[in-house]
Amino acid sequence: MALIVQKYGGTSVGSPDRIKNVARKVAKFRAQGHQVVVVVSAMSGETNRLIALTKEVASNPTPRELDVVVSTGEQVTIGLLCMALEDIGVPAKSYTGGQVRILTDSLHTKARILDIDEAPVRKDLDEGKVVVVAGFQGVDEHGNITTLGRGGSDTTGVALAAALKADECQIYTDVDGVYTTDPRIVPEARKLDTITFEEMLEMASLGSKVLQIRSVEFAGKYKVKLRVLSSFEDREGEGTLITVEEDKNMEQPIISGIAFSRDEAKLTVVGAPDKPGIAYQILGPIADANIDVDMIIQNVGHDGTTDFSFTVARGDLDKAVKVLEGVKAHIGAREIETDKSMCKVSIVGVGMRSHPGVASQMFRTLAEEGINIQMISTSEIKISVAIEDKYLELAVRALHKAFGLDAAV
């Protein structure tokens, strides 16, 4: 008998029929002798409907009251799932975030979990009940309703698993696991049986939407065994287990996955004076404007000037250009160039720590396809390159094959 925390997202509980489907799934686990805690999101579309309502009554909705309104989405789902469970003979009890209680700080709309009182949940489990908890929400020390921000239900699931010392936290989604890369781009992409937390973090921060990044950090910190799998019956399986330890299997590939992002734009300050402090003079005002900078290149200068390039999210480009126009006059640069047709492709794998040739293999592969690398950034377990947008699919497919990730047919 194991204690399992299962989290079902908005799509998985998106209609009465799907809720009944989740109830049957949960009942099956319980029939196998497991204790089950279920965390649910709002039915898909519900959170957006509620937010739209708030925008109709107030130009600038108060965060505290926004949380009061938005948290009802998950509250509806816990009630519905419990009655669906009881309707098929499974005793169940629902908890809002405040009832559990999931204590958070008071940062409305993006609160952080401080503590969970798992005693009542454990009591219900011991009485044979399935416990259903509203994801995404908590309560601060004054009894105010808080929410954890988008995707916060994953974090609720992991935090509950940590508090209950659950044997496993299962995150049910509309995909059946974590893939070596997006199967829509590379049909040969393989589902990974395991991936390390570090790799998953890099994949998540690079645009893989499977798991919310905060929940992965949380699971890593508290050593929660985390598994991503599909809630749809035709895709049932073992999913992908996210592990703390690197797989010791010798046959493990060096690279676990290829992530990419189309959402990139490059700015270049041309003819900036080549002297100390120029990076700060350019990037300081950008940071002050709350724009995240990703990759940075400062060219080797000549004639006392240099070109300074960096990338930002495409949505921030116009704002960044405005900031740089001011900077240009101030530092006496020649002009600002922009390039919207950028994308980023990254290879991720803990194996590259012990395999120094990975970067050169990546660059050779791209060169063989005639793809020009414009910028490079690296971490211990990741190498990212910025390339022209139109080469994205080609680059991902070539790298997927070159690093031996293609599925054996």
Added chain:
Amino acid sequence: MALIVQKYGGTSVGSPDRIKNVARKVAKFRAQGHQVVVVVSAMSGETNRLIALTKEVASNPTPRELDVVVSTGEQVTIGLLCMALEDIGVPAKSYTGGQVRILTDSLHTKARILDIDEAPVRKDLDEGKVVVVAGFQGVDEHGNITTLGRGGSDTTGVALAAALKADECQIYTDVDGVYTTDPRIVPEARKLDTITFEEMLEMASLGSKVLQIRSVEFAGKYKVKLRVLSSFEDREGEGTLITVEEDKNMEQPIISGIAFSRDEAKLTVVGAPDKPGIAYQILGPIADANIDVDMIIQNVGHDGTTDFSFTVARGDLDKAVKVLEGVKAHIGAREIETDKSMCKVSIVGVGMRSHPGVASQMFRTLAEEGINIQMISTSEIKISVAIEDKYLELAVRALHKAFGLDAAV
């Protein structure tokens, strides 16, 4: 400066625009220097939408979980109204039933209020905030969410007014007060400036939908000054004040109002043996089947048999007939007659206590219009008659005029 509790029903908060309208109304009261506590219902249609959802996931929704789901309706409204208030510069704070806290028993879907902790509300009021409380809901001693049953928001308003010792509890509806009778039937119907609790109770139990009967009982018990008035700007006014004391004004009419109900049906057990215990033998099984009986007549018997008639709500007729078929065989009656074309007309007024001629005036008025009275029932401040359906409008208009209720033109 007064402390006012205002309750706005589902129609008054039925859309974002109407919520903004309520916010402006509340702001106006506050600007006059009053402390305001607002109780709101779910937006009209929302409770039915939620109940429909529960019926899609479970054939027999658990009452506890039904309350979890349905209580979100009011929670959405309190958040929306608070942000609408803050958007026009009025500091506001919302409370769910559990947050106030409104302690109830554990009878889910029809809980009764046991206690209210008014301290946090008073603190917010003293800080200059408008307090917005979710109607219809509470929390039991174990922290479970409960609801008070349909129309429970009126009761929440009155209970809060009692706990806070408010100067007045204002119930905003889509009518501008309590009328002498339904203006759709009698165009000359007048809005009453005052009505006693006893009269209001009779009016409510006789089908006047203005106030939920439990809230009137509650207000009478705790001596809460209750006022019914319109939430719509084009019908603003003083509404109707519901008073504990009978108006000492000598000019007060004997009759305050005329209530009626179309929803009546008559059953007659023909040729029942005329002996002691026959009423119990007939009405006992009816009560066991949870059917409410209203008026009862046992004819003077002859030849050892009698006819026994009573009225029930029209929706209960078929069920009642089935019960009586069994009774008929058992007691040896001749047959069961039914009459669906019945209605009930009642005159209500505390003045009739001291005016013994009221009943005969009522009967004479109906006789003059050629209306045959089939059954009669009376209380200290009410006389009801059952008559043929088709005479309803005629009877109400004639009585309205005869008792001097027509508006002076």
